[in-house]
Amino acid sequence: xxxxxxLLVLLAVLPFSCNINKNRIEKWKSEIIQTERDxxxxxxxxxxxxxxxxxxAADVVLIRNDSLIKGIDGLVHFYGNRPAGNDRVSLTWxxxxxxxxxxxxxxxxYGKYHYSVTDSxxxxxxxxxxxxxxxxxxxxxxxxxxxx
Numbered sequence: 001x002x003x004x005x006x007l008l009v010l011l012a013v014l015p016f017s018c019n020i021n022k023n024r025i026e027k028w029k030s031e032i033i034q035t036e037r038d039x040x041x042x043x044x045x046x047x048x049x050x051x052x053x054x055x056x057a058a059d060v061v062l063i064r065n066d067s068l069i070k071g072i073d074g075l076v077h078f079y080g081n082r083p084a085g086n087d088r089v090s091l092t093w094x095x096x097x098x099x100x101x102x103x104x105x106x107x108x109x110y111g112k113y114h115y116s117v118t119d120s121x122x123x124x125x126x127x128x129x130x131x132x133x134x135x136x137x138x139x140x141x142x143x144x145x146x147x148x
Contacts, residue, residue, distance in 0.1 A: 021102070028100040032107045032135050035143040036095045048091050049079035057136055057144035088118040093131050107135045107143070 035055070043051035052062075053076055062069040062078070069078045093113035100107035110133070116126035134147035 024104065025100055025102070028104045028107060029098045032098045032100060032109060032143055033095050035135065036093075036098070036109045036111075036133060039145075040091075040093050043091050048089065049076075052079055052148075055145055056148075057138065057146045060144075060146055060148070062148045090114070090116045095133075105137045107137075109133045109135065 039051055039055040042054060053072070056072055056075050058072050060070075060072060060075055062075060064078065069075055091113065094111050095109040096111035098107060098109045109131075111131060112128065113131045114126065114128045116124060118124045131148070133145050135143045136146045138144050
């Protein structure tokens, strides 16, 4: 009889725990989406190098021009030769989708990006495509990207 009471209590509590977990996951997804949007906004207003340095985790890895750039020092070095605020360069993006692990420590986003640049002679080139970002929750609770 005691076992049946325990089972009934567990069955009664289970739906609530599932809803709590679902709510936490949705909250984390919203955090990641907002962080991605804040990241894009900073890139538009303060420049691509500053935004990438601000939102990257210490163990970040980027793939650029068929090469891997590893760590925050590598990222800073890669972007170091680019002007901080250049109105001839534009990078915009917005996440279409986000998901997060059940533990809430890793997540990812993807969506569309558009990059354009105009050289000193006035020649423009642009590129559009799909981005994919992997996010990792830091010890302080912030989301930083570890893969771009």
